[in-house]
Amino acid sequence: MNTEKKKILVVEDEHIIAMEIQDRLEDLGYHVTDTVGSKQAAIQSAETNPPDLVLMDIMLGNETGGLDAAEYIHVHFDIPVVFLTAYSDKKTLARAKQAEPYGYILKPLDEREVSTAVEISLYKHEMEKQLKAHKEWLSTTLKSIGDAVITTDRWGSVVSLNPSAEKLTGWSQQDAIGLSVNKVFRITNDNETEWVKDPVGIVLDTGESVSLTNNTLLITKKGDKIAIDDNAAPIRDDHGNLNGVVLVFRNVEDKKQLDEQLRQASKMQAIGTLAGGIAHDFNNILTAIRGNTELILPELKQMPVIHQFIQEIQDSVDQAAELTRKLLLFSCSKPFSFETLDLNTLIENMTDLIFRLIGDQIQFKKVLLPELSSIKADRDTLEQILLNLSMNARDAMPKGGTLTIRTKHVTISESQSRMHAEARPGHFVCLSISDTGVGMNKKILERIFEPFFTTKKHGKGTGLGLAVIFGIVKEHRGWIEVRSKPSEGSTFDIYLEAIPKKPDLAAQTDLPIQALRGNGERILFIEDETKVRTFMEKTLSKSNFVTFAAANAKEAMEIFERENGNFDLIFSDVELPDESGVALAEKILKIKPNIHILLTSGYPGYSTKWADIQKKAYPFLEKPYSLVTLLQKIRLAMSKHQNE
Ligand code: ADP
Numbered sequence: 001m002n003t004e005k006k007k008i009l010v011v012e013d014e015h016i017i018a019m020e021i022q023d024r025l026e027d028l029g030y031h032v033t034d035t036v037g038s039k040q041a042a043i044q045s046a047e048t049n050p051p052d053l054v055l056m057d058i059m060l061g062n063e064t065g066g067l068d069a070a071e072y073i074h075v076h077f078d079i080p081v082v083f084l085t086a087y088s089d090k091k092t093l094a095r096a097k098q099a100e101p102y103g104y105i106l107k108p109l110d111e112r113e114v115s116t117a118v119e120i121s122l123y124k125h126e127m128e129k130q131l132k133a134h135k136e137w138l139s140t141t142l143k144s145i146g147d148a149v150i151t152t153d154r155w156g157s158v159v160s161l162n163p164s165a166e167k168l169t170g171w172s173q174q175d176a177i178g179l180s181v182n183k184v185f186r187i188t189n190d191n192e193t194e195w196v197k198d199p200v201g202i203v204l205d206t207g208e209s210v211s212l213t214n215n216t217l218l219i220t221k222k223g224d225k226i227a228i229d230d231n232a233a234p235i236r237d238d239h240g241n242l243n244g245v246v247l248v249f250r251n252v253e254d255k256k257q258l259d260e261q262l263r264q265a266s267k268m269q270a271i272g273t274l275a276g277g278i279a280h281d282f283n284n285i286l287t288a289i290r291g292n293t294e295l296i297l298p299e300l301k302q303m304p305v306i307h308q309f310i311q312e313i314q315d316s317v318d319q320a321a322e323l324t325r326k327l328l329l330f331s332c333s334k335p336f337s338f339e340t341l342d343l344n345t346l347i348e349n350m351t352d353l354i355f356r357l358i359g360d361q362i363q364f365k366k367v368l369l370p371e372l373s374s375i376k377a378d379r380d381t382l383e384q385i386l387l388n389l390s391m392n393a394r395d396a397m398p399k400g401g402t403l404t405i406r407t408k409h410v411t412i413s414e415s416q417s418r419m420h421a422e423a424r425p426g427h428f429v430c431l432s433i434s435d436t437g438v439g440m441n442k443k444i445l446e447r448i449f450e451p452f453f454t455t456k457k458h459g460k461g462t463g464l465g466l467a468v469i470f471g472i473v474k475e476h477r478g479w480i481e482v483r484s485k486p487s488e489g490s491t492f493d494i495y496l497e498a499i500p501k502k503p504d505l506a507a508q509t510d511l512p513i514q515a516l517r518g519n520g521e522r523i524l525f526i527e528d529e530t531k532v533r534t535f536m537e538k539t540l541s542k543s544n545f546v547t548f549a550a551a552n553a554k555e556a557m558e559i560f561e562r563e564n565g566n567f568d569l570i571f572s573d574v575e576l577p578d579e580s581g582v583a584l585a586e587k588i589l590k591i592k593p594n595i596h597i598l599l600t601s602g603y604p605g606y607s608t609k610w611a612d613i614q615k616k617a618y619p620f621l622e623k624p625y626s627l628v629t630l631l632q633k634i635r636l637a638m639s640k641h642q643n644e
């Protein structure tokens with residue numbers, strides 16, 4: 001306790017007695033703030049100059065005014081009151097009790113008695129204050145935690161339920177108090193045959209904490225079943241005696257759903273990996289077939305029938321290549337490969353597919369800006385955006401309507417760029433897809449890009465479409481704006497940076513093969529797949545390159561050293577049995593820094609080397625490729641130095 005003198009207000013209508021009390025209190029080391037003789041004066045003094053304690057005569061004048069004053073002071077100012085009384089008739093004492101006094105002192109005053117009563121009252125009041133604060137803290141804590149908490153006494157009867165527990169069980173604290181906890185906290189198991197442990201019983205029996213985390217279902221007051229996780233722990237007093245049990249539990253329905261989605265997602269990923277793996281091997285086979293047909297075709301000019309057959313083989317190979325491309329896209333393993341492309345052409349090429357997708361109930365309109373600027377984009381993912389948005393539009397128009405795809409130029413100013421978080425000033429190509437469907441309210445709009453957010457029936461929607469689009473657009477350094485109102489349709493605007501038109505060397509498909517042929521340049525070609533290697537060796541030699549072929553990195557290094565590094569181009573598969581094509585390229589670059597590199601793979605996404613390939617910007621050729629593409633790439637690679 002602090003050493004400051006405790007302040008006491010004396011309320012006593014008999015002046016002489018009041019003075020005497022004051023003297024005694026001061027002798028005992030207290031400070032008397034005031035001595036007053038009426039209830040009004042007492043209340044006023046307690047308010048303006050609050051004491052630590054009030055000594056109050058019950059009888060003020062001829063009435064028990066002290067009782068009223070004490071009640072008022074106790075309730076309004078929370079100051080402890082000790083009654084002074086000369087006599088103690090039953091009725092007065094009964095009323096005095098209601099004012100919850102902290103003590104009585106009988107007149108005439110005994111000094112020791114005064115001191116004891118005052119000290120005990122002050123102490124009691126201080127303790128009460130601390131207890132109250134502690135209780136308040138505890139109850140706000142219990143109220144504000146999200147977990148449901150039920151406490152019981154040592155016999156397992158409910159003592160309290162916090163609001164979360166009330167909500168989850170459906171029982172109000174008021175109704176539940178005193179009931180056996182097994183009535184309020186009823187649980188069963190997912191697996192009905194399995195015996196369900198009674199957590200409170202176990203704690204009461206063993207004094208140990210228990211947790212039931214697997215498949216416990218809470219049965220609410222109404223009889224609904226909710227999946228929960230729960231823990232029960234003993235409550236002990238200072239001496240370690242078991243005083244009751246605290247049960248903490250939470251709703252895990254959402255978590256269960258999330259687990260389910262995660263399982264689904266990882267299943268998809270597994271399928272993706274499998275699909276990607278098959279696509280990889282398949283690409284190697286296709287490369288060999290396509291290469292051979294390309295070699296045969298020119299030889300068959302005189303045999304139109306056979307020429308036609310071989311041509312058909314080649315067309316089928318192209319179809320198969322398209323299929324593996326889709327597989328790789330689905331498996332999400334394909335890294336983005338940015339190229340300069342014309343959005344209008346891409347849309348035109350997709351028109352058939354979109355038509356089929358939306359069905360004939362829905363009209364399809366294209367409003368494409370002529371002379372549209374090109375964009376740097378990944379063709380596959382852009383196609384995916386178009387398909388996903390068209391599918392969403394279709395789903396939004398079950399009774400028919402119009403789907404419109406627009407392209408336009410938009411110039412964003414500094415001030416406009418502040419209207420949207422991801423926007424920035426500059427020239428953009430805007431791809432706009434609108435429907436006249438059901439539209440969306442604000443609440444849905446806020447969540448549409450969340451993965452797994454869907455308003456569609458189970459099995460109809462995955463909630464991944466827009467999440468994927470969001471990621472793709474972000475990867476393109478663009479952004480999406482959505483406008484929609486219930487029953488007024490929706491518009492998705494996608495902004496992608498416009499690039500000024502300039503010819504791309506790689507895109508020069510119009511050069512005749514003749515012009516792409518080599519001039520006796522020396523190529524070291526590394527490929528582990530025998531068929532591909534043999535075919536390429538033939539092809540490159542026919543195209544007037546001096547070709548050396550190796551099946552792995554070790555062999556390549558041997559040839560490189562034997563030939564004194566006299567090569568213009570290292571053309572290597574990324575996945576080699578002994579070492580990666582990237583590591584090989586690096587080794588050779590160290591020996592001969594100005595040599596040209598060209599890497600190839602049918603399976604870029606799965607290669608852990610892909611990041612390196614991109615970082616170092618090695619020229620890259622994706623399998624399967626046509627002869628023309630190969631020759632173009634070789635030309636491009638030879639025009640470029642690694643340190644450029
Ligand atoms: P999914 O199509 O599988 O539900 P998405 O991510 O593509 O997942 O879309 C999420 C949600 O956004 C949809 O369930 C739907 O509520 C809403 N939505 C998307 N596009 C439209 C649209 N064109 N019109 C109305 N609502 C849409």
Ligand code: MG
Nearest residue numbers: 388392465466
């Ligand atoms: Mg969708």
